[in-house]
Amino acid sequence: MPSLTPSTADEGYFLTLPPLGNPAETDAVYQRMLEWHLPPHILSTVKPRLSQFAAEAISDQVNAWIGNAETQQPYVKSRNVWGARYDRDRLVTSEGWKKLGKWGLSNGIVAIGYEDTFGQHRRIVQHAFNYIYSAASAAYSCPVSMTSGACRLVRHHLEVPQDHPFHYLYSRLTSRDEPWISAQWMTERVGGSDVRNSETVAVYSPLPSKTGQFGRIDEGDYLLSGFKFFSSATDCNVAFILAKTESGELSLFVAPTLKRIVDDNGKEKEVTNGIHIHRLKNKFGTKELPTAELELRDVRAHIIGPKDRGIATVALLLNVTRTHNFITALSCLRRAMEIAKGFARARTTIDQPLWTFPMHLRTLAQMEVKHRGWMHLAFFTTSLLSYADHGFPSDLPSHYKPLAESTELATLVLRALTSTSKAVICKSATLAFQECQEAMGGVGYIDEPEEPEFNVSRLWRDTSSNAVWEGTSNVLASETVRHLTRGGNLKAFGRWIQHSIVQVRNPASQETLRKAWEALSAKLDTTTVAVGLPSVLANGRQIMFTLAWLVSGILLALDAQRDGNVVANEVAGRWVLEGEGIPQEFCFADIIHLYWKISSNPVQAREIERRNWDCRIVWGVDLPRGASAGYRVQAKI
Numbered sequence: 001m002p003s004l005t006p007s008t009a010d011e012g013y014f015l016t017l018p019p020l021g022n023p024a025e026t027d028a029v030y031q032r033m034l035e036w037h038l039p040p041h042i043l044s045t046v047k048p049r050l051s052q053f054a055a056e057a058i059s060d061q062v063n064a065w066i067g068n069a070e071t072q073q074p075y076v077k078s079r080n081v082w083g084a085r086y087d088r089d090r091l092v093t094s095e096g097w098k099k100l101g102k103w104g105l106s107n108g109i110v111a112i113g114y115e116d117t118f119g120q121h122r123r124i125v126q127h128a129f130n131y132i133y134s135a136a137s138a139a140y141s142c143p144v145s146m147t148s149g150a151c152r153l154v155r156h157h158l159e160v161p162q163d164h165p166f167h168y169l170y171s172r173l174t175s176r177d178e179p180w181i182s183a184q185w186m187t188e189r190v191g192g193s194d195v196r197n198s199e200t201v202a203v204y205s206p207l208p209s210k211t212g213q214f215g216r217i218d219e220g221d222y223l224l225s226g227f228k229f230f231s232s233a234t235d236c237n238v239a240f241i242l243a244k245t246e247s248g249e250l251s252l253f254v255a256p257t258l259k260r261i262v263d264d265n266g267k268e269k270e271v272t273n274g275i276h277i278h279r280l281k282n283k284f285g286t287k288e289l290p291t292a293e294l295e296l297r298d299v300r301a302h303i304i305g306p307k308d309r310g311i312a313t314v315a316l317l318l319n320v321t322r323t324h325n326f327i328t329a330l331s332c333l334r335r336a337m338e339i340a341k342g343f344a345r346a347r348t349t350i351d352q353p354l355w356t357f358p359m360h361l362r363t364l365a366q367m368e369v370k371h372r373g374w375m376h377l378a379f380f381t382t383s384l385l386s387y388a389d390h391g392f393p394s395d396l397p398s399h400y401k402p403l404a405e406s407t408e409l410a411t412l413v414l415r416a417l418t419s420t421s422k423a424v425i426c427k428s429a430t431l432a433f434q435e436c437q438e439a440m441g442g443v444g445y446i447d448e449p450e451e452p453e454f455n456v457s458r459l460w461r462d463t464s465s466n467a468v469w470e471g472t473s474n475v476l477a478s479e480t481v482r483h484l485t486r487g488g489n490l491k492a493f494g495r496w497i498q499h500s501i502v503q504v505r506n507p508a509s510q511e512t513l514r515k516a517w518e519a520l521s522a523k524l525d526t527t528t529v530a531v532g533l534p535s536v537l538a539n540g541r542q543i544m545f546t547l548a549w550l551v552s553g554i555l556l557a558l559d560a561q562r563d564g565n566v567v568a569n570e571v572a573g574r575w576v577l578e579g580e581g582i583p584q585e586f587c588f589a590d591i592i593h594l595y596w597k598i599s600s601n602p603v604q605a606r607e608i609e610r611r612n613w614d615c616r617i618v619w620g621v622d623l624p625r626g627a628s629a630g631y632r633v634q635a636k637i
């Protein structure tokens with residue numbers, strides 16, 4: 001018998017994972033997305049910048065900042081040793097957190113979406129950076145998303161004289177060098193999905209004298225008081241706040257967190273603008289991010305947008321923040337998948353490599369299919385937002401053409417897809433993290449804050465908040481359904497989708513998608529569905545997920561036929577003809593599996609080749625000779 005050497009704490013077997021690749025250079029789906037959505041001259045300009053930024057995103061320096069932000073969690077000090085209140089609550093955040101913010105903002109993670117450099121494509125470029133940034137931001141992507149949304153909102157209200165403080169506000173929010181961070185305070189104890197029962201009150205009370213005609217940003221005409229139950233980015237410079245005026249209706253206000261005063265000694269200083277941190281919240285994830293309950297006492301604020309139209313006004317902001325939510329979810333999921341794939345490369349089990357283990361490979365392939373379909377939905381929605389705000393470029397792929405004909409139709413489709421993409425991608429990604437965790441066995445479940453590089457748990461707990469804030473899945477499903485069932489919206493949306501389906505050249509895919517839309521639109525038709533809207537709403541989640549499957553399917557099929565890429569074609573086939581990609585329990589199974597009913601060509605015949613395709617989808621290569629069998633070949637039964 002050979003002599004056996006016992007392992008010790010320092011000797012024996014240790015698993016070593018390969019380092020993460022540069023995400024801008026190794027993520028084939030991301031590269032494909034950018035090639036499709038960006039014209040060559042813009043792509044060639046941004047590619048080297050993205051590579052540099054992505055190299056930083058996986059660097060030791062950024063990992064050290066994340067580790068620091070994870071271990072040094074924020075806290076608040078309100079009073080000095082004598083028990084007296086400070087002039088403002090002192091919110092202490094980690095160095096790592098601040099550095100991660102500065103790194104992203106100075107690289108234009110907000111600014112790119114508002115600078116003219118990339119014209120009509122600016123939002124796509126911004127999210128190309130955001131996709132790299134989010135997984136490495138330790139949840140700083142949250143304040144970034146709110147600030148980005150705020151920029152769009154303020155930009156819509158810049159038709160005011162040059163000395164109006166909104167110009168200064170906009171310049172600070174979009175600055176790379178001296179950026180302001182913005183928050184949105186909507187949710188109260190009485191409810192976040194339905195904010196109309198708000199208990200925050202705004203009283204018109206202008207200062208007797210102010211700087212210039214409009215006053216500084218801290219010299220607004222209203223005083224706001226109330227209690228806000230969730231405030232992320234409590235370390236912000238400025239907040240957008242919903243409050244009720246004397247009419248009882250909600251208006252939107254903007255207030256800086258600090259105001260300048262002259263004290264009893266004639267000295268100018270900054271004190272709180274009536275904002276008191278009641279307490280910081282302990283959360284499941286996003287622990288680096290200071291989320292607080294706030295008491296507002298006479299917060300001096302400017303009204304923004306029309307009075308009594310607060311919800312409609314804030315929607316301009318929310319619809320940008322939501323695009324950040326789903327790009328963040330995809331960024332973090334891609335990182336988790338790369339970690340799980342690195343593990344599969346390193347691990348052997350029953351003396352065979354895990355990366356070619358048939359069932360493991362199938363699991364990874366299914367994840368790749370999902371991620372690819374959601375990337376399409378995400379970047380399509382993002383580009384639509386970019387074009388809706390800045391105009392359609394002349395060289396568009398054909399499925400955009402009907403949208404480009406009218407801003408009205410583009411806006412209608414964008415509205416449906418923003419709520420749908422946010423809900424479906426954030427929810428589905430949250431579930432997919434579990435698969436990444438499990439794919440790494442026990443170590444996947446470890447949550448070591450000081451070692452962020454391979455920590456799937458960190459990515460999961462941080463990303464899961466995206467399924468709740470800015471609208472839960474069901475609230476967004478309700479929004480999608482209500483929007484599509486209003487007036488002539490279903491018909492108009494149907495015209496766009498049918499036009500897009502006609503562009504799909506593969507006859508089986510085209511027929512399946514056409515029939516799927518027929519079946520889905522019937523479920524949305526409140527005039528024919530029994531009991532009307534309440535029944536349609538009861539099916540809201542299924543409707544929304546099936547719609548996401550359908551739109552992603554169209555985009556996958558169109559992308560595949562663009563250059564005949566074989567992997568893209570295989571993924572499109574799995575999605576459209578085999579109903580992959582969306583958590584099945586959230587869909588109408590009879591719609592996403594329509595091909596089985598209408599085809600006499602059973603897909604199972606391809607099973608012989610399927611393992612090879614799994615390998616191409618996951619690893620980009622053919623299944624190697626000697627690939628794992630997946631069982632102990634010599635085993636005696």
Ligand SMILES: Cc1cc2nc3c(=O)[nH]c(=O)nc-3n(C[C@H](O)[C@H](O)[C@H](O)COP(=O)(O)OP(=O)(O)OC[C@H]3O[C@@H](n4cnc5c(N)ncnc54)[C@H](O)[C@@H]3O)c2cc1C
Nearest residue numbers: 184185186187191192193230231232465469470472474478
């Ligand atoms: C990490 C984190 C950060 C946050 N940051 C902020 C922030 O910065 N600013 C801010 O204002 N808020 C913030 N929130 C709050 C968040 O936006 C709300 O929690 C969310 O909108 C839900 O509101 P609620 O908690 O009151 O739940 P409710 O509104 O009470 O919802 C409870 C349940 O009812 C369901 N429901 C409610 N209405 C409907 C409907 N119409 N149709 C179908 N189902 C419905 C929901 O889906 C949910 O399952 C944050 C939350 C988290 C977790």
